[in-house]
Amino acid sequence: MTDCTIGLMSGTSLDGVDGVLVRWTEDAPEVLAAASVPFPPELRLAFLELNQAGHDELHRSAQAAHALVDLYVRIVEDLLQQTGLPALAISAIGAHGQTVRHQPPGSAASAPYTCQLNHPALLAERTRITVVADFRSRDLAAGGQGAPLVPAFHQHLFAIPGQSVAVVNVGGIANITALPAQGPVRGLDTGPGNVLMDLWCHRHTGAWFDEDGRWAGSGQVHEALLEHLLRTPYFQQTGVKSTGRDLFHAAWLDTQLQAFAHLPPADVQATLTQLTAHTIGHTLRAWDWGAHPLQHVWVCGGGSRNATLMRMLAETIDPVPLRATDEAGWPAHWVEAAAFAWLARQALLGRPGNLPSVTGALGPRILGAIYPA
Template identity: 55%
Template sequence: MTNWYIGLMSGTSLDGVDAVLADLSPDAPRACRVAGHTSLPMPAPLRAELLQLNTSGDNELHRAALAANALVRLYAQAVEQLLQRCSVTAGQVAAIGVHGQTVRHRPGQFDGTGYTLQLNNPALLAELTSITTVADFRSRDVAAGGQGAPLVPAFHQCVFGQAGRAVGVLNIGGIANLSVLSADGSVLGFDCGPGNALMDYWVARHRGALYDEGGRWAASGQVLPTLLARLLAEPYLHQRPPKSTGRDLFNPDWLSRQLQGFEDADPADVQATLAQLTARASADAALAWLPAGSPLIVCGGGALNQDLLQRLAELAPQLGVQASDSHGLAPLQVEAAAFAWLARRCLQNQAGNLPQVTGAAGPRVLGAIYPR
């Protein structure tokens, strides 16, 4: 069987689709070599629709189905572009691992099981690409009593783990999640709080931009201590893992409630405070679980935010804050590569979750397979 796999990721930030072609052969460096990467921006109408589908609205089922189709067509474009760039044919690829777009994440709630919902149409993707497609990675873990997230710590251990040394891996997408790779080989991980989602919302509202490039707008403002204290009082931030979160909690309505009494604040100061919230929640989690001297490897879109990295470094001087490209994987490649890796785990009938991370009853094979 071929060792070429494609990973597709459109994260909580909703800024675009990342696609990687990964060599997962046993002799590849760290068992994962990214041979190619492409990104496509999220079309504005689709982004708006996906954001709206995070909350209840009219005709949801119909709209969600059509949004999933549109998203998959974007995935298919990314796959086609990636194959052309890498001079690889569809027949040479073992499988695509595609996460889909999370619009609801409520594990363990309501009826004791809850649910996690990623908009996707993997049957259509298999049809459009002629490549076996693996999707729906989270629901089996939730069915087994787990959070269904994060699923990347096992992959982080594979590519970033260091024998005899503790390592932290902080993925900052719309939500921030931390993997704790202990010196003894054990692994923990959890969503530690908001990542870019609130900052992206605020800069879009006040400056019409998709994101605060380099964190320059946040850097121009001043942190509001009283507001920061209110934000940091959010109970989720003080829960012990296993835990996971998403836009179900950290969304514009949540922020609006927190901003009551700060209506006259300078928007740049609010942005600075939101950046400090992300940095504090992430740094507090890392400092609580990692020994001094551990590297803290940052990936995801937040790793491109220099202001955010500086805040992290100032808050956690005991840790070596560094972007993941210094460890062989560019920040925007890590999560997509993880789902390529999880697709292979599924095809090989190997467990993809870590029960100590998600809280599931045991190891489970994750994913549903749609043959080419």
């Protein structure tokens, strides 16, 4: 196989697709090119609606998957053009798809399942590159949560011998990877990342997200509302866990806010931002780091661009330093896409991509279904 793979990622923030072309070397992976394309408003709305039960879901899901592949193809063509590489130089594309349902063990579903809309066969045909997709289902079949899957890559990229560090990925949902100096890697979804902040911001300002956290910064955290939100059972769960828009969605938020209808919208935004910071920080502080206390926290994902969130999070973990992964040479919006480039390579090499200590699976598993070029 060649030493180059492409990773494609569109997350629960529903903002668009990020793609990276990575060359793998013995020393360190190198991102040769990166590209992003926003979701057209109609596709964003389609995915948002498909997170809930609705009319003619099978047909609408298939149409949305086709539209997603159109964006994937644009990204791949862009990456190849930037580097001048032919399709034959790429060993695989890791295409995660768009998660619209996630009901892992411990959820309300009688039979656990996860659903990522995608059309990997079409992507392989149109790009003439092998595609690896459907990464979550094998871990789920082995009794795991099927998420988060990025901790294995975080370990590959950010682990430092003799030091305890953590990586926080703030997308629509926030997840943490703990890389202790001793002992197994741990990780979980802490709960909402940007999903509730984005929802509330769009409802009251028309903007899809709170740029730089300025709107949240203009409000005041309402402690009673924060305490009310933190009573949600998910936040009380310990051990392996994962979540998504199946739980944290508009109807859930409206229910939580019924007794707080008098609050200024900016105060609600500030409180939702603090909710994300608190649940991340509380998890980091609650974990036992053994003889090597937590020394550093890296942050990636769109939330790393929210200055108000970063300030709140820094306050919750003080005095542990907090920095965006950009300072480690990995721009925050590349990391998750690069993880799926790595997972695709792992699949082709016949190597596991999950960490049972994170997902709760019965053991290491090779993740992904392969669609040859």
